[in-house]
Amino acid sequence: MQHKKILGGAGLLAFAAGVLAAPAASATAPPPKLGVSPSSVSPGETLEFSAYCAGYPSTVTSPGLAAPVTLTRVLDGYTGTGKAAAKPGSYQATFTCSGSGGPAGNGTATATFTITGPAVPTATTTTKPRPGTSTRPPAPPKTTTKAPSKAPQVKVLPKGAPETGDGTYAG
Numbered sequence: 001m002q003h004k005k006i007l008g009g010a011g012l013l014a015f016a017a018g019v020l021a022a023p024a025a026s027a028t029a030p031p032p033k034l035g036v037s038p039s040s041v042s043p044g045e046t047l048e049f050s051a052y053c054a055g056y057p058s059t060v061t062s063p064g065l066a067a068p069v070t071l072t073r074v075l076d077g078y079t080g081t082g083k084a085a086a087k088p089g090s091y092q093a094t095f096t097c098s099g100s101g102g103p104a105g106n107g108t109a110t111a112t113f114t115i116t117g118p119a120v121p122t123a124t125t126t127t128k129p130r131p132g133t134s135t136r137p138p139a140p141p142k143t144t145t146k147a148p149s150k151a152p153q154v155k156v157l158p159k160g161a162p163e164t165g166d167g168t169y170a171g
Contacts, residue, residue: 029105
């Protein structure tokens, strides 16, 4: 009986040592991911971003975007749309994931896209001319030629009072 207790104690001790020596299993979040579709657009066209983040995502930013893109929660991650900037080139979009509960799930993810074609002209502002100046061509000079003179018109003055009726109401 003593022999069984020793073997049982030794087995329990070996099991405990194995459990303590094994690496601790922790639930780490997968790293953040960012995708963009389509990967090539013309200036001003729409880009759709899809992101995976186990925590809290930031906005998607890039010099190739007209404005930062806000990500909205969907069933399996986040999504958002933005407009391509006016200048053609290859650009990298980034977003940061934080608060995922593990170091692997926090970080920055990137996606590359290309803007092709000619740059879209930006609106130009027109300046108003200074007072007293004009952008119109000058008016032709006025000539002061008189029409050939005719004989003066004879004035005919009426005689008597005008006839306005007898004063009764005609209604």
